[in-house]
Amino acid sequence: MKTKSLEELIAEAAFFKDLDPSYRQMLAGCGTNVVYKPGEFIFREGDESRQFYLIRTGSVALEINLPGKGAMIIQTLNEGEVLGWSCLIPPYRKHFDGRSVKQTRAIAFDGACIGKKCEEDAKLGYEFFRRFAGIMAQRLSATRLQLLDVYAKP
Amino acid sequence: MAPDPFYVRRLKPETDDTFTLALQPADGPSKFNFEPGQFNMVYVFGVGEIPISISGDPGDSKLLFHTTREVGLVTRAMRQLKPNDLVGLRGPFGTFWPVEDAEGKDVVIVAGGIGLAPLRPALYRILSRRDRYGRVVLLYGTRTPADILYRHELEQWRSRFDLEVYATVDRAMSGWRGNVGVVTTLIPRAPFDPRNTVAYVCGPEVMMRFTTQELQKRGVNKDAIFISMERNMKCAVGFCGRCQFGPTFVCKDGPVFRFDKVEDWLMKWEI
Ligand SMILES: Cc1cc2nc3c(=O)[nH]c(=O)nc-3n(C[C@H](O)[C@H](O)[C@H](O)COP(=O)(O)OP(=O)(O)OC[C@H]3O[C@@H](n4cnc5c(N)ncnc54)[C@H](O)[C@@H]3O)c2cc1C
Numbered sequence A: 001m002k003t004k005s006l007e008e009l010i011a012e013a014a015f016f017k018d019l020d021p022s023y024r025q026m027l028a029g030c031g032t033n034v035v036y037k038p039g040e041f042i043f044r045e046g047d048e049s050r051q052f053y054l055i056r057t058g059s060v061a062l063e064i065n066l067p068g069k070g071a072m073i074i075q076t077l078n079e080g081e082v083l084g085w086s087c088l089i090p091p092y093r094k095h096f097d098g099r100s101v102k103q104t105r106a107i108a109f110d111g112a113c114i115g116k117k118c119e120e121d122a123k124l125g126y127e128f129f130r131r132f133a134g135i136m137a138q139r140l141s142a143t144r145l146q147l148l149d150v151y152a153k154p
Numbered sequence B: 001m002a003p004d005p006f007y008v009r010r011l012k013p014e015t016d017d018t019f020t021l022a023l024q025p026a027d028g029p030s031k032f033n034f035e036p037g038q039f040n041m042v043y044v045f046g047v048g049e050i051p052i053s054i055s056g057d058p059g060d061s062k063l064l065f066h067t068t069r070e071v072g073l074v075t076r077a078m079r080q081l082k083p084n085d086l087v088g089l090r091g092p093f094g095t096f097w098p099v100e101d102a103e104g105k106d107v108v109i110v111a112g113g114i115g116l117a118p119l120r121p122a123l124y125r126i127l128s129r130r131d132r133y134g135r136v137v138l139l140y141g142t143r144t145p146a147d148i149l150y151r152h153e154l155e156q157w158r159s160r161f162d163l164e165v166y167a168t169v170d171r172a173m174s175g176w177r178g179n180v181g182v183v184t185t186l187i188p189r190a191p192f193d194p195r196n197t198v199a200y201v202c203g204p205e206v207m208m209r210f211t212t213q214e215l216q217k218r219g220v221n222k223d224a225i226f227i228s229m230e231r232n233m234k235c236a237v238g239f240c241g242r243c244q245f246g247p248t249f250v251c252k253d254g255p256v257f258r259f260d261k262v263e264d265w266l267m268k269w270e271i
């Protein structure tokens, strides 16, 4: 079976849907394939944030440690979803632990490499951050619903 | 309409604050027919009468099931019931999930919390005629893993090849291997064809608002979305006006409404 190139894998992801193939090629140049075992930490809260990830298979839990209570899962991200945005935004630090729940295959993108390409080509920068804004809006809306705690006892 | 006496046959705890009662007619016909999504007025003698959806299989009419969350006076008294105690029952009342009209289509069931109870009969009915439907997807959200209803049955459903089950919780501690995130986050990646889909939604009102928006974003038409509303009730037959919701009465025009018919009212507070 032929293994797919990074560019082909990127083309399949909803996040990069309808992106010009030449841009996909540019972004593929910033990516590498990575695999994490179940339970393995991908990054820890406070780590310098260098990469963001597109999950190909598996799932990743974003966790935060509550003193005296243990780690709480804030959100789980699954196949086709992206995580690790803090590598694009100062101060470039991870806000949560990212832990692989099942065996997870992902593409890790180098934040500095993507940032540089976006600065050099404003159209790519716009396309990239437009998608980024869409996902942020979706996550914000979900977080608001989560905060409402709609299933709490009346 | 006077209540009919029913015996409590079993009381099964489901979670910390929910339980399922199995009831059997004390006299009269031994069967009880209903449509998925309908409700009964359950009367705990000496305490009060409340609307509770029927949560059992419409194809199995010998025992009648109600899954209830303990929130106040009557539900608390219901939880104290023991086998062979008597309760009063009026019903079944109200509109139902139009599962026959969904034949030939994909069906997406979105449930939040106790909202799975009135949807379970729809799922039983669909699964009993599985070949008449396209893809069948259940998206279920609860507060924490401990609040998941019908856990054993969910696991059985999940192992079927002809049913897609996705569960998620709003919060969980590390070690939980399932999904964390609100139920709406399951909609973009659920496998169904939005142009040929019928969606049934039940849960807290805010959850239904977000869910109907997300379903529309995915491309499901407003007239293919059905929701189940709750309002306090008294007569349950359209006389007293207690359950008014916009220009409708939930007891008689609902509880199941086509979304486009009630959208204006659902999006307003305090109606
Ligand atoms: C058509 C219909 C079907 C229903 N099906 C079910 C069902 O299958 N299972 C189930 O558990 N409940 C169901 N309900 C809700 C149920 O009727 C109420 O929870 C019940 O009336 C509460 O009675 P109580 O005396 O225990 O609480 P009360 O003493 O009347 O109220 C106690 C507290 O609960 C709050 N409360 C009351 N009703 C609700 C409600 N509907 N939602 C949220 N908070 C509420 C009150 O504001 C108060 O704070 C349904 C309601 C309707 C209209």
Ligand code: FES
Binding pocket: B232, B233, B234, B235, B236, B237, B238, B239, B240, B241, B242, B243, B244, B249, B250, B251, B252
């Ligand atoms: S409960 Fe009386 S009109 Fe609906």
